[in-house]
Amino acid sequence: MQPLIYIDNAATSYPKPEPVYAFMDQFFRRCGVNPGRSGYDLCIEAGHLVDETRRALAAFFGGRHAERLVFGYNSTDALNLAIFGLLGPGDHAVTTTLEHNSVLRPLYHLSRDQGVEVDYVPFDARGFVDPEAIRARLRPNTRLVAVNHGSNVIGTVQPIADIGRLCRERGVPLLVDASQTAGKLAIDVEAMHVDVLVFTGHKSLFGPTGIGGMYVGEHVEIRHTRAGGTGVRSAQRDHLAEYPHRLEYGTPNLHGIAGLHAGLEWLQARGVASVHEHEMALIRRLRDGLRAIGGVTLYCQDDLTDHIGVLVFTVDAMDPADVGTMLDVDYSIATRTGLHCAPLVHEQIGTADRRGAVRFSVGPFNTEAHIDTAIGAVREIAGTRRAASARTAS
Ligand SMILES: Cc1ncc(COP(=O)(O)O)c(C=O)c1O
Structure with missing residues (x-):
């Protein structure tokens, strides 16, 4: 385990x-x-x-x-x-x-x-x-x-x-x-x-x-x-x-x-600013890694000024709950999926009808290694999905 x-x-x-x-x-x-x-x-x-x-x-x-x-x-x-x-x-x-x-x-x-x-x-x-x-x-x-x-x-x-x-x-x-x-x-x-x-x-x-x-x-x-x-x-x-x-x-x-x-x-x-800087460095790394993956969509992450270390994403043609379960069961990564008790945000970003999104939110004890594992996991999940769609289409 x-x-x-x-x-x-x-x-x-x-x-x-x-x-x-x-x-x-x-x-x-x-x-x-x-x-x-x-x-x-x-x-x-x-x-x-x-x-x-x-x-x-x-x-x-x-x-x-x-x-x-x-x-x-x-x-x-x-x-x-x-x-x-x-x-x-x-x-x-x-x-x-x-x-x-x-x-x-x-x-x-x-x-x-x-x-x-x-x-x-x-x-x-x-x-x-x-x-x-x-x-x-x-x-x-x-x-x-x-x-x-x-x-x-x-x-x-x-x-x-x-x-x-x-x-x-x-x-x-x-x-x-x-x-x-x-x-x-x-x-x-x-x-x-x-x-x-x-x-x-x-x-x-x-x-x-x-x-x-x-x-x-x-x-x-x-x-x-x-x-x-x-x-x-x-x-x-x-x-x-x-x-x-x-x-x-x-x-x-x-x-x-x-x-x-x-x-x-x-x-x-430890210092509020130093914890925040650590978290923002991690979320930038995560954002850059995730947006390079085909089939992954990020929401409101282009400019990370005036942001905290929270990011949501979806994978094409996948229920966010399934992505969360795969991250948990196959990679031991804990995230939160769904509407995050904020339904109007999801209505506005267009994810309400597809059962929300997957959220990563970092803290002071997260490391670059955690982020790289998370990016690798999403890459594999999205890649498996794309391969399955290509098989169905052919
Ligand atoms: C923006 C926001 N407001 C309110 C709450 C409610 O916090 P609590 O569950 O501690 O009452 C949360 C919890 O996730 C939150 O993110």
């Missing part, structure tokens, strides 16, 4: 840096109590870890107020809290066709159940959204612009600072889904005029699954759509209005926060 070559880091980063495993194990054993609920030493220490991680992450995203960095389970959780807490009957929202279902579905439910109107701005042939196209859709009742930062399908990175500037001019809150970019690219919520920045902990921040959250700027009011225990002012009937309690409910995922703490430390020691 060949060792697994994992090229599915957009789903979740794997493996995690060694200190993440070590710190989670050690912290869970030594200090796995309920943080912030009591006054004994271990409880205070657990609370400190939560506060320290909150401070470190807020600073990492350029946020001035650490308490406005709130933890939840993942991006989906934070996106639901933010979208349902910002929009209501009579409102209009603008989003893009690049979005993940964790944005599309809450918006869909709001339009189905509360009559919220939603405009979807398409991306251009290179995979980018024109900020002016967003401006053109703003209405007097637009209460939210929700934009994907880095696509989990085609890998393009949107001009958030330009979009942020125009949203700020018009007084419309900007929500950015940074699931794929948090930890890959420098993000500064102040300079980019981002009102709500959503992140997930288990991708490029190298934490475990089940931890994520958002940074909420000072100019937005997210209504409560949940309520519960916070460990603070228990006699109060309604949920606390102040941050971070405002948007945190129940016992936090302490072990997830411990892993995220160690992941962020590892990333900062």
Whole structure:
């Protein structure tokens, strides 16, 4: 059995840096109590870890107020809290066709159940959204612009600072889904005029699954759509209005926060830019190798500036799921196939009707050898297919 070559880091980063495993194990054993609920030493220490991680992450995203960095389970959780807490009957929202279902579905439910109107701005042939196209859709009742930062399908990175500037001019809150970019690219919520920045902990921040959250700027009011225990002012009937309690409910995922703490430390020691450069060098090599193979089509990969290390492709006359299975079974290469929870992207690039595409997404532990093996594997798969088609035709 060949060792697994994992090229599915957009789903979740794997493996995690060694200190993440070590710190989670050690912290869970030594200090796995309920943080912030009591006054004994271990409880205070657990609370400190939560506060320290909150401070470190807020600073990492350029946020001035650490308490406005709130933890939840993942991006989906934070996106639901933010979208349902910002929009209501009579409102209009603008989003893009690049979005993940964790944005599309809450918006869909709001339009189905509360009559919220939603405009979807398409991306251009290179995979980018024109900020002016967003401006053109703003209405007097637009209460939210929700934009994907880095696509989990085609890998393009949107001009958030330009979009942020125009949203700020018009007084419309900007929500950015940074699931794929948090930890890959420098993000500064102040300079980019981002009102709500959503992140997930288990991708490029190298934490475990089940931890994520958002940074909420000072100019937005997210209504409560949940309520519960916070460990603070228990006699109060309604949920606390102040941050971070405002948007945190129940016992936090302490072990997830411990892993995220160690992941962020590892990333900062190694350097965000250096990890990104490594990944982009690999994705360029992969792109160049794949586009030289007959019968392989790439999508939005011609110019890899403003990109992350994510690439999708199809092989002529083959179901992407079959390509993924062959890569897995015959070559021990892990990828993701299908629609990648982003159906509108596939509609726009023309792969929705052929059951999506195959996605490679690289991480810091991938090597040139992994990429060369992947290129060789796709070459063989596409070659076998072409030979079979030629036999059928003759
Ligand atoms: C762009 C984007 N948004 C949101 C999500 C949802 O992240 P999570 O599953 O951690 O909630 C993902 C996950 O793949 C994503 O790629």
